[in-house]
Amino acid sequence: MAHDFNNIVAAISGNAELAFQDLEPAHPAVESIEEIRKASFRAKQLVQRILAYSRRQAAERKVISLVPVVRESAQLLRATLPAAVAVDVRCAADIPPVLADPAQIEQVVLNLCNNAWHAIETNGGAGAIEIKLETDERLEEGSRKRV
DSSP, X not given: OXXXXXXXXXXXXXXXXXXXXXXXXXXXXXXXXXXXXXXXXXXXXXXXXXXXXXXXXOOOOEEEOHHHHHHXXXXXXXXXXXXXXXXXXXXOTTOOOEEEXXXXXXXXXXXXXXXXXXXXXXXXXXXXXXXXXXXXXXXXXXXXOOO
């Protein structure tokens, strides 16, 4: 049922985004469309939380590259944020693979960015979210585990 609801939310969000792009900034409907976009984003986040809670099974961890997961998460995020919020993704080239559940990593990225967006929203609504993926150079070379 959550997936069906998520499909409906995606349709609402997508159509709101298209309508928003069709309007001039001074159009009276811009404010209403923006509220629809915000509500659909909150609904999407709620569905994700419901799905994560309902899984109740062990995480499906596997060796993955974090770069595509982070980039895909940023694309999902970009589709739900207002145009006044920039999303900048910077991934270092030397990111080693990790043992993780891609869905959980995506959820972490989306939750952190959602928190950042709420902070931006309370400070005027325009700003940027910068997502960086890099290694910690403070680690000793011998302590990095490679798979």
